[in-house]
Amino acid sequence: MFLRIRSSDVGRKTFWWYTGKLYGDRYGEPMRPLFQMQGASQTLATRISDSEVAYTLKEAGYYCDLETGEVIDGEVNNVFTDEAITPQHYLSSQDLIFSDQMAVRPQRDLPSNISFDGRIIRPDIKGDRIWMSEYLFVTVGSRSGGNPRISNSMANFEASLEDVSKPEGFVPATMQYTTFNSYRTWMNMGDTKGHVMMRLNALKLERWDQIPEPLRSRIEADHVGEFGDA
Structure with missing residues (x-):
């Protein structure tokens, strides 16, 4: 069930289009919105055993102006420090293994300073709606004795139980995605204590060309050959 909601039939690419906001705080203060977010991801599942x-x-994402939603190319003001910072858009990847024991682990061994806890939450079914979740909790210890960096991602997927129960074929689904992480390095927060949190809504798509313009064109220009149906 999880594989069909999260990705698609084995060997078939699936795409997600997402939008949302990045929030941030300093200890003792409430969260505040920092940027709008937009991006897209491409997934592929391959069976390696029973x-x-x-x-x-593979995912490409962009930090956008909080008011206009336009991709930021250049400097903006850091509302916490009142200094100019340059958001660093990203191309990131994950290589994981899902097991029928509801565990998630990296495909490769991690360095000793990285702690990884991945899990799949069993289905929550109400009527014809099914929800399943994926949690990834990661801590990267500092080799120089500084504070560790945390990276927590919590994805909640929703689909039709009827679609998921079919033996094959595309399963329409949505995702609500939340992160709770250390500050981005480009925020230049120094010794200030606090976190950033991403809140995203995503739609699952069958084809790359269903990613809307101009996001698709921007990704293709920035990351030539990285995304597509082929």
């Missing part, structure tokens, strides 16, 4: 599936994800 009980395990190798899963790859």
